[in-house]
Amino acid sequence: MVEYKTIWISYRIILYRKIKKKDRGEKIENRRKDGNGMNIREQQEAYEKQFLSPYAAHSVDSKGRDRQEEPCDMRTIYQRDRDRILHSKSFRRLIHKTQVFLSPEGDHYRTRLTHTLEVSQIARTIARSLRLNEALTEAIALGHDLGHTPFGHTGEEALNTVCETGFWHEKQSVRIVEFLEKGGQGLNLTKEVRDGILNHRTNAHPSTLEGQIVRLSDKIAYINHDIDDAIRGKILTEKEIPKEYTTVLGTTVKERLNHIIHDIVKQSAEKPNIVMSKEFAEAMKGLRKFMFQSVYTNSAAKSEEKKAKNMIIALYHYYLDNIELLPSEYIYMMEEKNQTKVQVVCDYIAGMTDSYSIAKFKEIFEPKAWKG
Numbered sequence: 001m002v003e004y005k006t007i008w009i010s011y012r013i014i015l016y017r018k019i020k021k022k023d024r025g026e027k028i029e030n031r032r033k034d035g036n037g038m039n040i041r042e043q044q045e046a047y048e049k050q051f052l053s054p055y056a057a058h059s060v061d062s063k064g065r066d067r068q069e070e071p072c073d074m075r076t077i078y079q080r081d082r083d084r085i086l087h088s089k090s091f092r093r094l095i096h097k098t099q100v101f102l103s104p105e106g107d108h109y110r111t112r113l114t115h116t117l118e119v120s121q122i123a124r125t126i127a128r129s130l131r132l133n134e135a136l137t138e139a140i141a142l143g144h145d146l147g148h149t150p151f152g153h154t155g156e157e158a159l160n161t162v163c164e165t166g167f168w169h170e171k172q173s174v175r176i177v178e179f180l181e182k183g184g185q186g187l188n189l190t191k192e193v194r195d196g197i198l199n200h201r202t203n204a205h206p207s208t209l210e211g212q213i214v215r216l217s218d219k220i221a222y223i224n225h226d227i228d229d230a231i232r233g234k235i236l237t238e239k240e241i242p243k244e245y246t247t248v249l250g251t252t253v254k255e256r257l258n259h260i261i262h263d264i265v266k267q268s269a270e271k272p273n274i275v276m277s278k279e280f281a282e283a284m285k286g287l288r289k290f291m292f293q294s295v296y297t298n299s300a301a302k303s304e305e306k307k308a309k310n311m312i313i314a315l316y317h318y319y320l321d322n323i324e325l326l327p328s329e330y331i332y333m334m335e336e337k338n339q340t341k342v343q344v345v346c347d348y349i350a351g352m353t354d355s356y357s358i359a360k361f362k363e364i365f366e367p368k369a370w371k372g
Contacts, residue, residue: 039073048076053131055272057208063191066178077190082139084187090146090176091116096353098152100226100295101233109229112148116141118225122261123217126274127210129265137210139189140196144214147172149350150357151308158312163346170204172350173197180347183329184337212274220260223288224253230295242290248283260284311361312349318364319345 038046045060052058059076072080085091094113101109110118120141127137147169149155159167174194178186196211198204202219206212230236238251250256263280276284319326323334323341330348333339339347352360 041071041073041076044076048133051131052133053270055209055270056132057136057192057210059133059135065188065190067188069188076135078133078135078139078193081187081189081193082135082142084189085139085143085146085177088146088176088181088187090181090351091142093351093353094145094148096355097148097150098154098354099222099229100152101229109232110225112145112152115221115225116145118221119144119214119217122221122257123210123213125261126213126217126264126268129261130209130213130268130274132213133208133210136192136196136208137213139193140200140206140211140214141217143173143177143189143193143197144200144218145169145173146176146197147174147350149312150352150354151305151312154305154308155312155350155357158309159316159346159350162313162316164342165346167346167350169350170198170201172346175347180351184333209268209272209274216264216274216276219284219288220257223284223291224256226291226295228253230291235298236294240294242286245283245287245290248279249287311357314365315349315357315361316345319348 045058048056048058049060057078059078062077064077071077075083091113094116095111097112099110099112099115120138123137123141124134126132127134149159149167149169149172153169156167156169174197176186177189177194177197181187192208192211195207196214199206199211200215200218202215204215206215227236227238227241231238248259250259260276260280263277264274267277268274275281320341323345324331326344326348330344333344333347334341349357
């Protein structure tokens with residue numbers, strides 16, 4: 001009888017705890033919902049439908065992910081994509097990758113990460129002003145350069161020269177989010193974000209207005225901050241920029257950004273495309289051409305590029321010939337994921353930071369007797 005009472009009391013205690021736990025869960029869930037029974041994500045989706053432009057990419061209308069997932073109760077589908085990119089290893093590595101100047105002396109020059117953040121800021125301002133989807137815009141902006149190599153476009157050109165399948169940073173960015181991150185699982189991002197990342201170059205055609213904004217913002221950011229860095233590096237002075245461009249765009253980085261953003265918003269309001277006025281578009285095109293002539297191909301700015309290119313090529317051939325020396329995760333990709341040697345070697349080198357690639361080059365090719 002005593003044993004029976006003990007079992008009965010234990011059963012009632014367990015049942016009581018389950019009921020209390022369920023009640024707590026329901027209270028928490030109810031706090032997350034409004035009077036209409038919608039959770040926070042659903043409220044945001046309803047807000048988008050009501051207040052965003054009819055040309056915006058609404059979260060609820062996304063084409064979705066390759067692998068189905070349970071929706072978050074707080075974040076929209078594009079907000080989750082943004083967060084996944086922000087917390088990825090590839091995003092963190094951008095802080096140690098070249099923007100334009102190779103290993104510049106001084107802490108104030110742009111890196112690939114600060115470039116990405118400036119693109120995001122410009123793009124978000126435009127998207128918000130046009131009542132487009134800011135979360136989608138931000139996700140595309142944060143992910144657009146994940147595939148960049150060490151030493152920026154110099155490293156990209158080097159890999160494209162030696163890799164038999166070719167190498168383009170925008171395609172590598174997509175490969176990272178679809179496959180390389182999380183040990184071959186990828187980030188499982190939405191189709192809209194991946195489309196914007198893939199099509200961020202000048203001659204590309206993103207499928208969303210948010211992607212179009214990032215494509216323009218990338219150009220706006222790099223032209224203006226590269227002018228700023230070139231002036232800091234004493235390669236260029238503000239007075240050397242032709243007046244035919246500064247008269248339209250402005251005479252400082254701050255003025256140019258302000259004027260260009262205002263022009264885009266004015267010209268694109270309530271329209272199905274993101275555009276500049278003819279006057280601003282021609283001035284931007286001329287300023288970009290001027291930058292290629294004065295900075296991007298300038299001998300003083302690019303004096304070390306040939307060395308960096310040769311170093312990347314040497315590393316590529318070394319690992320192709322010594323494939324067993326790749327880190328274990330890349331061996332796994334070949335053996336278990338059917339990836340080719342050429343592809344995984346490109347993946348490994350493209351993922352390196354500037355400093356890591358230099359360290360590996362010295363470790364492999366510098367005679368031990370030379371090391372102090």
